[in-house]
Amino acid sequence: MAFQGILFDKDGTLFDFGATWNTWAAAVIGDLSGGDAGRAQALAEAVHFDLASQRFHPDSPVIAGTNDQAAALLHSALPERPVEEIAAFLIQQAARAELVPTTPLAPLLEGLAARGLRLGVMTNDSAFSAEAQLRAAGVFDHFDFVAGFDSGHGAKPAAAPLLAFAAGQGLPPSAIVMVGDSTHDLEAGRAAGMTTVGVLTGPALAADLADLADVILPDIGHLPAWLDRA
Template identity: 65%
Template sequence: MVAGIPVRGILFDKDGTLFDFGATWNGWAKGILTELGQDHPDRTAAMAEALHFDLAAGAFRPTSPVIAGTNAEVAALLLPSLPDWQGARLEGFLSERAARAALVPAAPLVPLLEGLRGQGLRLGVMTNDTEFSARAQLSGAGVLELFDFIAGHDSGHGAKPAPDPLLAFARAMSLPPETVVMVGDSTHDLEAGRAAGMRTLGVLTGMAGPADLAPLADAVLDDIGHLPGWLAA
């Protein structure tokens, strides 16, 4: 129970929340940009700049639109440098490559999620990635079956920061929004949670810092491994 209202459901963002953003996506992004650039350094550099990706450091900048963006938004940023590609083809390419990314969990996921389920909590994932990628990645991490609800930006509920996909989880689980906690690493996640009437938790395994998340969060945790302690406090 938190603030006098029992918590009955937890909705997680995926990248930067369940999985450490930098450890998972920095190396992946550099490989994708190199592959798409096809040995044209100027093209690779232009795409990296569009994504706010520092090629020398091999890392996204905190300002990157990729952090909370959809595949369609990322593809739109890349297309000006890829005249031979179509938007739908590029989106599919990004989705397929993302599904094969080497994921780095932000905390040991199986014991954490099994413990939360053991408390009777309903668990969900809402990501601005595709549902296909989310399911593939969660399956690869061995936790797909531990979630009651999985949605991407293409699942028919919309994308964050709109509250609609969060409210879809609450409806699917027959839970009042105020009994759900939205856990995320970006302001998009927390803005969506606040708009949905849910409590919000920020985590520091993405690119945002405490100063970015604190104004929109009931609490900011180092990572999701601290969630059981927060629930019990």
């Protein structure tokens, strides 16, 4: 069966994870700590962020987790601030993040759509942040489906949000490619019965993704050539 749709993860897939989110996280920790070095260290440890190198550890649960999960971790180091307030703060700050695309997105997406492919984004970020970021990057209108963890379909690694894309587009899951940089993305793709493509623009290494990916590409810019071969 020819592929009829591609569902992308957002962070680490459409946007380079380190270049976008390490700087953002350092600023968020600085804001939440109020300039207190001890509190900043506690917040950084809670989310597995190294203040010295200004980057997330590869095992950070924030990398593939939801906004609410990140807020809960930060709340554990900042218990006097309501977790709901932290979650709202993260959503607002994420919507303003300085995004670094992994490849020129508009021409890539236009080319994929010209092949007759339906395109979607499913992220464990909030739907509000996802829409704001895609609009800021000038590519929101290239997608037929955009969902976050709070869109009512659930979060990865569950298959349900991926199947929502399939159902919404009237496509069989077997005709869809799930593209992501994390094991959560690829576990969800496998569970949904989709072809899985891993990319190396997030913290995960090829070895981390190998057992779950049907193919591993350097970045999403290599998708057209892979589709030609596939």
